[in-house]
Amino acid sequence: MNHRAQAAGSDTGRRVVVEAREVSKRYARNWALKAVDLRVEGGELVSLLGPNGSGKSTLLRVLTGVTRPTYGSVELFGAPPKTSNGKRQHLGVLPPQSYLYGELTALENLNFAAVMYGLKSHDDELVEALAHVGLEQAADRQVRTFSSGMRKRLALARATLHDPELVLLDEPYGALDVEGIGWVDAFVGELREAGKTLVIATHEIGRALALCDRAVSLRGGRVVYDGPTSSYEGAVSGATDSVRMEAKR
Amino acid sequence: MGDARRALALVRKDLLTERRSKAAFNAMAFFAAMVLFIFSFALGPDAPGMAAGSGQTLLQYLWPGLLWVAIFFTGILALSRSFQVEMESGGMEALRLYPGDKKAIYAGKLAANLIILGAMELILIPVSAILYNIDLIDKLPALLGVVALGSLGFAAVGTFYAALTANLRARDVMLPVLLFPVLVPVIVAAVKATTLVVRGDLMGELWTWIRILGLIDLVLLTVCTLTFEFAIEE
Missing domain, CATH: 1.10.238 (Recoverin; domain 1)
Structure with a gap:
């Protein structure tokens, strides 16, 4: 079952903030991303879900322009990240490590x-x-x-x-205690109220589904679900089986 | 204007980090002292110089070359450290994420490296002159000019290669291996000009070598500035 089509084709008339088309990324012989399509519109809260090594962080890195895709194209605020240097002003990134001095x-x-x-x-x-x-x-x-x-x-x-207009959070709950997790939830809530566009890559499926409107699930570098968080649970279990079959091939 | 502020912020950040950690400077000072002492012990303080009748000892005769050996080898430590700090904190990726021209990152890193290298040279030159009993008082302005030009060329290409090798696992080995072949023109011109300053410029060659050194610096600075963005790409 291809769940990707459920949301990718939606057109709400809102500004497209991020668009990835057929993005593939290879590290040495391993494909971290395989033909990923992702379109995020202004004001959306999107959770990127999936196990370790599924390609969540790689996808975020490709979206920010830090890593170039092997195939496919990415647009950030309507321009490729390489040429949208000035538009980085509208981009905020929380990396998995702190990147602090x-x-x-x-x-x-x-x-x-x-x-x-x-x-x-x-x-x-x-x-x-x-x-x-x-x-x-x-x-x-x-x-x-x-x-x-x-x-x-x-x-x-x-x-x-x-x-920034767009905030990408990579594992915002990583290495946090219960109080810290609650604090991040409140912070994300504030950003949501301020009308920011958020993409959150996390293992915390329950929290992501509660916070976000849309879930994008990755397995083995492929998108296996892209749709409303409300229908995520039922849809993704069947999709996982088909991806496992594909991975074996 | 924004990029100039970014470059200055990077200089301030790097110098502040170095002042607090002293990771590069302590290693550089120790290494420079080792180089000077080892040559002093190996050649002996009273061994006669190569030019018969000059009254110079061998150490005094070889000092211009030894000075640059110490500067280049200790400089490698500073260059390597300057991007290691970024890699340890993941800051290289953060730097790539900021808006603005990536040339500002190069300018900031180059300036910080030059300041650290310059501070080390300001200690190294008088200490080695005292240790080797060399009178530099009259020659100091010309010597500092030559050292500044040589250091600029070294830091220009060194900062570029330090960024290029920062992602490599064997970066400590790869940096000098890649850097020194490119540095040969700088080394030759800097050593030659320093020799002429210290031993006297009987044939009036000094300005020719200073011009050559300046031209090499200009070429290296231009090439490295224009291509730096590719050096920090993943």
């Missing part, structure tokens, strides 16, 4: 990101951004002394510092 303080990390995003932020604005993620007390502490939860909060503050 351990020797710098939280405030210095945010200040660096602000300059790199072309913002003219003052320290009090950055402290406010830190307060928003509950880190105002740790503003002058070096990041290498932070717990993984604090790093995740700081990375989220950095990813949304420039008020």
Whole structure:
């Protein structure tokens, strides 16, 4: 059963923020992505689901333009990532690792990101951004002394510092305790209320289905489900069997 | 203007990181001291120089070459470290994600590497001159000019290759293997110009070598700046 067609062809008249067409990515002899189509419209909350090695992170990296697809094409805000350099201003990314500089303080990390995003932020604005993620007390502490939860909060503050239109979150719940997971849920809720477009790659299927409108499930680099989260559970079990058969071939 | 701010932010970030970790500078200072002492012990303080009747010891005669051996080898440590910091924190990918011209990343990294290298040279030159008993007072402005030009060429191509090899597993081996063949023109011109400054420019060749060194720097800077974006691509 091909579930991909359920959502890919939908046309709501909203602006297309991300579009991947027939995207395949090969690392050495392994295909991380195989002919993936994905179209995300403005204001959508999309969860990318799938087990380890299914291609979620690779797909996010291809969408951001950090990795080039082996085949296929990607458009970010209507232009290929390579040529949409200026449009990166509208893109916020939470990578699976924090990508923070351990020797710098939280405030210095945010200040660096602000300059790199072309913002003219003052320290009090950055402290406010830190307060928003509950880190105002740790503003002058070096990041290498932070717990993984604090790093995740700081990375989220950095990813949304420039008020991006599209936010890609790769494993936002990774290495977090229950409190941290609840905090990320609340943060995602805020982004949703602010009308941001979100793509969340996660193992936390229950949370993703509760938070998002649409689920895209990957198995072995292929999309096995693309549709509303409400019909995900029933649809994906049958699709998994067909992918297993294909993988054996 | 935005790209200039980005380059400056990168310089500030790299220098702040280095000031707090001292990872590159300590290693460079130790390595430079080792090079100077080993040559001093190996050649002996009183061995006569190559030019008969010059009154120079062998160490004094070889000093221009030894200085550049120390600068290039210790510089490799700084270059390697500059992108290792990015790889350890995953910052290379983050840098690629930021908007703006990627040439700003090259400019920032190059400037930071030059400052760290320059700081090391400011210690290395007087210490080695005292150790080898070389009088540099009159020659210092010309010597610093030549060292600055040589360091610029070295850092320009070194920053490029450090970015290129940052993703490789054997980057510590690959960086000098790839870098030194490209650096041969810089090494030849820098050593020759330094020799003329220190030993005297009887044939009036110094300006020719300084011009050659400047031209090599210009070519390397242009090529590396224009192609840096490809060097940091995955």
